[in-house]
Amino acid sequence: MGGQETTYLDWAASAPPEPDAVDEAREVSLRLFANPSSPHAPGREAGEKLEQMRSRFAGVLGVEAREIVFTSGGTESNGAILLSLLHRHRLGGVQRQKTRVVSTAIEHSSVYEQLHSLQGHGITSAFVAPRPNGAVDPQALADALDEDTVMVSVMMVNNETGAVQDLEGVARVVRDFSARRGRKIIVHTDAVQALGKIPFSLRQLDVDAASFSGHKIGGLRGVGALFLRENTAPGFLSMGGGQERGRRPGTENLPGICAMTVAAEKRLLHLEQDRAAARENARLLIHGLREIKGAWIFPSAREEDDAARYSPYIVSAGFPPLPAEVVVRMADSRGYCISTGSACSSKKKDRTRVPESMGLSHETALSAIRVSIGPSTTAAQIDGLLAALRQDIPPLLSIAQGRGA
Amino acid sequence: MTELLFLVKYGEIALKKRNRGAFVKSLKDSIRAKLPGLQFSVYETFHRVFVRFPPEQEKAISAALTRTFGVVSFCKALQIERDISAIESAAVGLAEGFIAAGMGKKFKVETRRADKSFPLSSYEISCRVGELLLERFPGLGVDVHTPDWVMNIEIREHAYLYGPSIDGPYGLPNGSSGKGLLLLSGGIDSPVAGWMMAKRGMTIESVYFHSAPFTSEKAREKVETLARTLSGWAPGIVLFVVPFTPVLARIKEKAMDEEVTLLLRACMTSFATLLAERSGAMCLITGESLGQVASQTVESMAFTGSFTELPVFRPLVGMNKEEIITIARKIDTFETSNLPYADCCVLFSPAHPLIRPNQRKMKLSFGHLHVETLLREALEKTEKVTF
Numbered sequence: 053m054g055g056q057e058t059t060y061l062d063w064a065a066s067a068p069p070e071p072d073a074v075d076e077a078r079e080v081s082l083r084l085f086a087n088p089s090s091p092h093a094p095g096r097e098a099g100e101k102l103e104q105m106r107s108r109f110a111g112v113l114g115v116e117a118r119e120i121v122f123t124s125g126g127t128e129s130n131g132a133i134l135l136s137l138l139h140r141h142r143l144g145g146v147q148r149q150k151t152r153v154v155s156t157a158i159e160h161s162s163v164y165e166q167l168h169s170l171q172g173h174g175i176t177s178a179f180v181a182p183r184p185n186g187a188v189d190p191q192a193l194a195d196a197l198d199e200d201t202v203m204v205s206v207m208m209v210n211n212e213t214g215a216v217q218d219l220e221g222v223a224r225v226v227r228d229f230s231a232r233r234g235r236k237i238i239v240h241t242d243a244v245q246a247l248g249k250i251p252f253s254l255r256q257l258d259v260d261a262a263s264f265s266g267h268k269i270g271g272l273r274g275v276g277a278l279f280l281r282e283n284t285a286p287g288f289l290s291m292g293g294g295q296e297r298g299r300r301p302g303t304e305n306l307p308g309i310c311a312m313t314v315a316a317e318k319r320l321l322h323l324e325q326d327r328a329a330a331r332e333n334a335r336l337l338i339h340g341l342r343e344i345k346g347a348w349i350f351p352s353a354r355e356e357d358d359a360a361r362y363s364p365y366i367v368s369a370g371f372p373p374l375p376a377e378v379v380v381r382m383a384d385s386r387g388y389c390i391s392t393g394s395a396c397s398s399k400k401k402d403r404t405r406v407p408e409s410m411g412l413s414h415e416t417a418l419s420a421i422r423v424s425i426g427p428s429t430t431a432a433q434i435d436g437l438l439a440a441l442r443q444d445i446p447p448l449l450s451i452a453q454g455r456g457a
Numbered sequence: 458m459t460e461l462l463f464l465v466k467y468g469e470i471a472l473k474k475r476n477r478g479a480f481v482k483s484l485k486d487s488i489r490a491k492l493p494g495l496q497f498s499v500y501e502t503f504h505r506v507f508v509r510f511p512p513e514q515e516k517a518i519s520a521a522l523t524r525t526f527g528v529v530s531f532c533k534a535l536q537i538e539r540d541i542s543a544i545e546s547a548a549v550g551l552a553e554g555f556i557a558a559g560m561g562k563k564f565k566v567e568t569r570r571a572d573k574s575f576p577l578s579s580y581e582i583s584c585r586v587g588e589l590l591l592e593r594f595p596g597l598g599v600d601v602h603t604p605d606w607v608m609n610i611e612i613r614e615h616a617y618l619y620g621p622s623i624d625g626p627y628g629l630p631n632g633s634s635g636k637g638l639l640l641l642s643g644g645i646d647s648p649v650a651g652w653m654m655a656k657r658g659m660t661i662e663s664v665y666f667h668s669a670p671f672t673s674e675k676a677r678e679k680v681e682t683l684a685r686t687l688s689g690w691a692p693g694i695v696l697f698v699v700p701f702t703p704v705l706a707r708i709k710e711k712a713m714d715e716e717v718t719l720l721l722r723a724c725m726t727s728f729a730t731l732l733a734e735r736s737g738a739m740c741l742i743t744g745e746s747l748g749q750v751a752s753q754t755v756e757s758m759a760f761t762g763s764f765t766e767l768p769v770f771r772p773l774v775g776m777n778k779e780e781i782i783t784i785a786r787k788i789d790t791f792e793t794s795n796l797p798y799a800d801c802c803v804l805f806s807p808a809h810p811l812i813r814p815n816q817r818k819m820k821l822s823f824g825h826l827h828v829e830t831l832l833r834e835a836l837e838k839t840e841k842v843t844f
Contacts, residue, residue: 381670452804454709
């Protein structure tokens with residue numbers, strides 16, 4: 053577009069890859085191309101590299117290597133753990149027990165839609181609504197648990213609002229319930245938007261399973277991971293060559309796994325420093341947005357510096373009744389890449405599920421844009437976006453508001 | 458020497474006696490325009506149009522003919538020497554193709570001898586060819602009343618053998634009925650309306666109102682795809698893309714919510730009239746269907762129609778949505794129209810639009826917009842794309 057410089061502020065949809073990660077993937081693609089399961093020397097070498105990566109990735113998460121299953125991404129990781137219920141639910145074609153999952157109304161569609169589809173197979177689910185601040189109350193979740201509940205799935209950081217969920221609280225109420233009832237409940241978390249961005253310990257949170265994605269942290273597309281705590285071994289649906297200890301068959305994507313691991317280590321190394329910068333940028337952004345007439349910050353309870361409750365890497369705002377796509381197109385014409393509520397669902401009609409679950413009206417929900425930043429985002433870029441919005445929003449908003457009825 | 462031809466039959470053209478020559482020329486131009494880059498020739502003889510082509514282009518040319526208005530039907534023909542043994546061997550080859558295509562086993566041979574100097578009579582030719590086919594292809598049977606296929610033979614300056622007839626789209630050839638300006642949105646109806654007028658021989662120019670950032674680039678691309686699809690039926694379609702945001706802004710600023718849709722339609726009609734004046738279009742074409750939406754009641758159409766001196770053709774006005782969709786599928790615009798890029802933002806579709814506008818009051822509201830200058834400016838900034 054006429055040589056206009058592009059400012060990328062859509063990191064939560066896909067982050068620009070880390071050059072080190074891409075270099076590693078290229079090097080491994082060319083050198084260690086053999087199948088890691090093959091018994092010959094190149095195959096063994098690839099297999100060793102794979103296990104090194106598994107240890108290193110597990111190291112980033114502070115867990116054991118054998119607890120890591122490499123997958124094709126966040127969606128597959130979420131799908132694998134949820135679909136494993138099908139195996140358990142209808143083992144040998146006979147329904148053995150009632151199976152219920154308790155989740156939230158704000159999950160990514162790869163959890164939300166998957167659970168809806170499982171309802172057709174007799175696996176019921178409950179979706180707990182968040183409070184207006186975007187966080188699900190562990191007590192509300194506890195109230196939804198019942199005798200049939202076998203799994204709880206709650207995301208760590210919401211991909212549309214950045215709201216950090218109280219996973220520790222969730223795990224605690226689940227464990228309490230489980231102890232009283234004497235039946236195990238698997239706690240799963242979709243941690244795609246948390247990895248490398250907010251500090252967490254899977255052990256301390258006491259979760260059984262967690263999903264991760266490579267390309268959200270500067271790795272490559274098509275690779276992700278599922279953490280599966282030792283002794284949490286639901287049966288898996290995919291069958292094949294027995295890779296990943298039978299949990300995820302298919303020739304391992306070694307270059308992708310290497311890239312994800314390198315990127316994850318880098319993000320971990322700079323986590324605090326990056327996070328401090330992101331906090332400053334988020335503060336700048338929220339402050340600047342609030343100065344534009346007609347702007348809303350979603351959720352409205354979010355403070356300018358509110359890192360305990362919201363990921364500083366994601367800021368959601370809107371200028372109702374101006375539809376989000378109008379703001380996104382306007383920003384695009386000025387060289388700023390931002391997205392509507394969530395990039396993954398921006399093509400769908402039901403993209404207002406998450407903001408509406410927080411109590412926003414449909415019209416207001418339709419106005420939600422998402423600005424998501426990363427380690428290399430600068431204050432100057434934020435200022436640039438704010439300047440563009442300050443200039444272009446008022447006339448668009450006045451068109452949108454019109455004279456009225 | 459055997460040559461491949463398509464024999465093209467045209468219907469209404471022959472009825473229009475005095476204009477027939479001109480019509481035949483535009484039919485030929487229309488077929489030619491459809492096939493740029495292909496090697497073929499179109500010529501007329503004995504009041505028939507023939508398309509001569511190399512064998513490898515049969516498919517492309519056949520596809521083009523099914524989309525050429527003015528064509529009632531066409532059939533593949535072999536042009537061969539006026540010699541009975543040449544006729545016989547060509548008939549065997551053709552019959553082989555019919556049988557392979559699973560057309561059936563009951564056949565008949567029909568011969569017309571325009572040139573009576575040929576030594577065998579029509580009846581004799583039919584008998585000889587029929588007997589030969591029975592002998593060559595065991596299992597075939599003659600059935601002169603309900604044949605599965607007919608072997609047509611004509612003796613003229615050459616001998617011709619015809620295959621089965623394939624339906625054309627009927628109508629009048631492209632460019633034989635003046636020029637109209639189509640208000641093209643990304644929806645299902647307007648491309649069908651344009652197609653229907655093109656079917657009657659009208660040259661189609663189209664206009665799309667683009668309101669960035671309220672409408673997306675995807676919506677514009679969708680309209681371009683629709684124009685390109687229509688150009689497969691009516692070659693050389695022109696698309697005018699109008700930057701309409703300032704007009705929209707004026708309407709939203711001055712008008713009551715419930716009047717927005719109708720005033721927008723009125724502005725579009727006014728603009729289209731200006732554009733038609735400049736481009737020489739003699740009518741406006743819209744995809745309106747009576748009562749389909751609020752702006753398509755008779756009261757609403759009376760209002761929007763009052764903003765032009767030109768006739769407004771609404772070929773879908775009496776059609777049901779299902780009927781329109783059937784045509785949209787047939788002409789390959791349905792899937793594109795169905796893509797989910799809303800071409801008109803929700804902001805400009807009020808929850809309770811006027812259904813029975815008061816004409817006098819609405820005229821006053823339009824007057825308050827003072828859009829004349831904005832429309833002139835939009836005209837100067839209009840882009841033209843030819844397909």
